[in-house]
Amino acid sequence: MISRKITQNMAAGSMIRKMFEEGARLKAQFGADKVYDFSIGNPDLEPPAEVLAAFQELSADPRPGLHAYMSNAGYLETRQVVADKLSLSSGLAVKAEAVCMTVGAAGALNVSLKALLDPGDEVIVLAPYFVEYLSYIQNHGGVPVIVHCNETTFFPDPERIAAALTPRTKALIINSPNNPTGVIYPIDVLKALDKVLLSASQTVYVLSDEPYAGLTFDGQKTPDNLAHLTNCIVCNSWSKSLSLPGERIGYIGVSPRCEDYSNLVQAIGYCNRVLGFVNAPAFLQRVIAKTIDARVDVNRYETRRNRMHEILTSAGFDVRRPDGGFYFFPKAPIADDSEFVAACAKHNVLVVPGKGFGFPGFFRLCFAVPDDMIERSAPAWLEIGKEFGLV
Ligand SMILES: Cc1ncc(COP(=O)(O)O)c(C=O)c1O
Structure with missing residues (x-):
């Protein structure tokens, strides 16, 4: 039998894993190009030349x-x-x-x-x-x-x-x-x-x-x-x-x-x-x-940040424009961020509830994802905004 502590910790720390599994299920059901997975911080740019x-x-x-x-x-x-x-x-x-x-x-x-x-x-x-x-x-x-x-x-x-x-x-x-x-x-x-x-x-x-x-x-x-x-x-x-x-x-x-x-x-x-x-x-x-002095092309992330910010604000979200890294942390439009994240998944948009970061009432999305996925996700974000009365 495995450790009781690990059993508890695995249950508590499973939010991002759950989103990952949800993503796999949705992709199988609707096709990969109809699912907008912003849940995981896995950089998609290749290493510098x-x-x-x-x-x-x-x-x-x-x-x-x-x-x-x-x-x-x-x-x-x-x-x-x-x-x-x-x-x-x-x-x-x-x-x-x-x-x-x-x-x-x-x-x-x-x-x-x-x-x-x-x-x-x-x-x-x-x-x-x-x-x-x-x-x-x-x-x-x-x-x-x-x-x-x-x-x-x-x-x-x-x-x-x-x-x-x-x-x-x-x-x-x-x-x-x-x-x-x-x-x-x-x-x-x-x-x-x-x-x-x-x-x-x-x-x-x-x-x-x-x-x-x-x-x-x-x-x-x-x-x-x-x-x-x-x-x-x-x-x-x-x-x-x-x-x-x-x-x-x-x-x-x-x-x-x-x-x-x-x-x-x-x-x-x-x-x-x-x-x-x-x-x-x-x-x-x-x-x-x-x-040691090499770096990925940060401009590519900046362009994505800008476009994602436009999409989120056009959908009525209350969100700070990130100065660095590759995440947005917008306010959830309802108090229960898990309920909001579940509603996003119904639009095939995968994000992580603020609760998973010890900060309920918000949600995280990663913009280190392909440009075309960001673009394709825009109508879904607008629908979510409408559903929650933001636009
Ligand atoms: C804030 C923070 N610290 C540490 C890590 C772990 O980084 P590494 O892959 O270098 O172990 C991550 C990875 O996502 C992170 O976001």
Whole structure:
């Protein structure tokens, strides 16, 4: 018999999986081109040409030992390239030793939490949140403490965070640009957060989950969290910025300003090993060392964001235009977001209820989907708008 805890967690975390199954059923019934699946954040753009070229070139590399185990934190060459990039963007002197290559951002978060948490330690999670955070924290004996963001701006509220701090608070997870809201945290918010965390009686680390950092629109840039947050541990990946989510490559970057820096760096390499990751994929580390400055064509996402925003607003939805990432988080026109999502499915439109992100009354849709699907979905959105009296 499987664990009772896992049985409970699987039941609670099944919303996106349910949408996936619903999508398969609807596609079989109506045909794939009549179903508008906005539920899953799986980037549909191919990786940039230089990344694909590096794949080719490196696969022909005849040197022996390229597929062997290595230091748990990864190849020094790749870690140096990442450290140089972090130093340049933050203005801090980040050393290669502070970088650990990981199995995606998910691996980076799990390794960092493993290194930090004792059983019962608390980790503040900002709602709406990426639902996996709760499992990641519980994986390592931690207790998630949910703090709601501002309901209008979706920015973290430093006063609410201050009120949630206890002597057991070990870390805060932030994600900017944010999944699901698409907001980018401005510098003044980061500074206010830092002040609150530094006022705690113990060190509170910030796990800065940044897989959407390179995906920003209207010429905006994501402020550098490492530069503005003192005890910052960057957890990042190339899943979204290089469209490589299936290749599982990311990293942890520890700020030189972190309390207990040397032990933390050692612990992270150790935890990468004992969690069973051992080290991040060797081949992908070599690809990254060659293509660190590459990025998918963000304009393609921006065009989709613009068109999707037009479609949603024409259908009468109350929605903020995302500044980065690839999600919209509109207000549901009725209080029960699950009921609204079920009504959307009747129009073959698949989205995820805000409840799944700890933020009822809203819903999420992903616009990293083909342009023609966005276009074909427009009449269905209009019908939904009419059904709920929005137009
Ligand atoms: C906010 C957030 N964090 C982490 C992840 C995990 O990313 P990775 O594929 O790099 O593990 C995702 C993936 O969707 C995400 O949206």
